[in-house]
Amino acid sequence: MKGILLVTRAARLGVKGFTGFVLFFLAIPLVAILSDSFAGSKAVILSFPPKGFGFSWYYTLLTSPDFAQGLWVSLPLGVTASVCSLLVALTLVIALKRYSVSGSDILRSYALSPLIVPEVVIGVAMLQLFRALGLFGSFFALVLAHVVITMPYSIRILEATFLGVDASLEDAARTLGANEFTVFRRVTLPSIQAGLVASFIFGFVTSLNDIAMTAFLITPKVTTVSMVIFGWSTKLYTPILAAASGVITFATFLFLIVLDRTIGIDKATAFVAYR
């Protein structure tokens, strides 16, 4: 009896230890690079422990023309792509909801199909298409491509939002005398408010973070923040990367807080986690 108890205790400890190790595994790279972002200006290469101390690398980052250029493109790109994808997804979801035709299932799968194809492949396809159409390297092309990427997520989020909405609210409004447009404006939209915000935020972040596909579509003139960082990470190993990581981590943290305030973190993660 004692023997079994001892083994159980050892096993329990082992599992706890392993869990701790995994958490450590997840945390340490982030901690390392964040600490390195405060390296002194003499540090030439990413290192741990960091050499020296200072905020100089943040300064270098924020005054870097590449970085600024990336932001100049990324922010409008994110907003535009996100809004477009939101609108298209909204019309699609409402149409699917209202008119359940036999083809609607197929249409839905089709609309979600970009998720199945590897992003790199989408990148190659878009690259060739845009070249043929003469659109390669334009902001417009980037928007189009990013809408393709973000739309499936918008669709999923909006679908789930509509599920949570009480259908009888719309009916009640109709009996009270509201026409379709008014119903949409005064009942439907407010009900799905949270979903709309979530969809926008999601689309925005997805667009901003996208690398695999965007890598094929950028030019030295038109490039995104993520691509700037990606470019640095394959050629340059100074702590500017650490500073960039720091800035992005902080931005992500802020974004999460916003997301939590609007629709709650748990719901948000469900959208990402479910395939």
Add this chain to the structure above:
Amino acid sequence: MFLALFTVGVAFMTLISFHPYIPPPAFYGTKITTENYLSIFADRFALFTVGNTLILSLVASLLTMLFAYPIAQLLVRPGLELTRRLVSSFIILLLFLNSAVRSVTWITILGSSGLINSVLLGLNIIQHPVSLLFTNLAVVLGIMSSNLPYAILMLASSLRYVGVDLEDAARTLGANEFQVFRRVTLPLSELAVIATGNLMFIVALTAFVSPAILGGGVIPFITVNIFYTATEALNLPLSSAFSVFFTILTLAIVLIFGRITNRFLSKGMRMRA
């Protein structure tokens, strides 16, 4: 409308893959040929790339599942409210963090001035710094840390509905802690683990950022290969062909895995799937 764009893009690419290569500004010739596809299968390096990608993805996904399971369980157990919220928030932060940043963090660990080297040099285990970057190990670690947040959250959401009730029931029936784990916890996790594992393999296979940054063009990986072929060699037909091949490969794997897991799962769990 955008779907049309997508479809046209894919169709067009498939079309191109059947055309021969010509240097820019034309990019592709006009006659129809299968030479691009043939060159993939003829080229030993291309085949090696495919093989290496599959192996690395497999290793990475297995390790990911192994690491994700205890954390997922941690997130699902009742009690330890504060710990759970902290860990959960951290995982979510990682989830939304830019993939380039996530990969770059490993440079600080694996690089010649990084954590590992500092520790090993400090303890006098090695005399000269050894860079662990641009190795298969680096790519595996990169893919793992990118995928772990997904795996953990997916597992946690599947395990949540398992019900601590069943474990309690087993205890009242006379099962000690080992038996509870072996006869209840494990079988119930089966479906969640297999489904998540499948997905993690596909995600690993189609990963781009980690292999590119941490493999640095040295470690063969399909996605990286396609990238360089299209943007540096500017060989659009070849990259298209490889892309088409890659897509079909991925879809095939998804289907095969689906079949295999169905056969594997015990009947009761299969009906739940």
Add this chain to the structure above:
Amino acid sequence: MMFDSKVTSLAEVSLVEISKKFGKTLAIDNLSLEVKKGTFFTLLGPSGCGKTTTLRIIAGLLKPDHGELYIKGSRVTETATHLRNIGMVFQSYALFPYLSVYDNIAFGLRVRHFPKDKMAPLIEEVLDTVNLSGLENRLPEELSGGQQQRVALARAIVFKPNVLLLDEPLSNLDLKVRMMMRREIKDLTKRLNTTTINVTHDQGEALSMSDTIGVMDRGRLIQVGTPAEIYDRPTNPFVANFIGETNFLEARIAGLEEDFVHLKVLDLLVYAKRDAACDKTRRIGERVLLSVRPEKITMTKHKPEGKNVFQGRVEEADYFGSFTKYAVKIDEVRLNCESNNGSCGSVSRGDEVYVCFNPEDLFISQV
């Protein structure tokens, strides 16, 4: 093995001064009870009264903060669940979805390393007992609610536990199935002579199935007794009010005789039997609460003989098919009573009637 003088030899399960806190809330407050061997004991009370917590402590899924627990004379307060030899049926049944009916039932035997050759006949026997023979190979999701419940029962009793614990097992079933299962469970436990502890908020269930009922409220055990005792002789307004329906009247003691208590309800003079069990030392002038059950009040058109006869007017009459509920106003006092729609002829609103009730059917408690 610790022997405690507070534990009687007939008790199969004994709780001695058990307390449990969750955070700041006191879920169970100094609770002591005994369950005799072979009896069916029900813990009855509203949601949140602590009855499920008590059951889980008996099962070992929760540890009490204070107090001791004895099963079959041995102290098991610290013993792990799997060593207590209890069987438990959960509200959700908790059947293992990946195991067949047979394997679910065999679980308890397998973890005890029961000899394989002896398992099959035992399982067949218990399946027969719960009327599920032939369904060995089915999976839980292929069964109806009632069938799942019977599998849960079979699983819990096959290894002959010391105590059978039931955690609101009938609450997820349809009405008809529930009624049927009440009887089946009662018969089963009687036949096997299993000591059973049931937890429910359904008083009908408690009254019809149990040998003994323990009424709980907010972590405390208020009264323990047979169903008849609990119903007819509640020692406490909570019990009187929780079980069945009752009329509460504020009264003042006007006089004391050897056998009777005279009470004044407003201007009405009421006689109550002076019963040692439900009345302590009373003083004249004392304010008390009188209660009498509606079905104990008889209504007649003509004045009957006897004590406690009052004239009043029918204010409400609600038809319920086999009986009717009435509200009768006597001066300023309002009484609810019931009447079988067979015997007493029709009485409707506005009618003048006489109500009458026996002095023994009155219950006196503190205000």
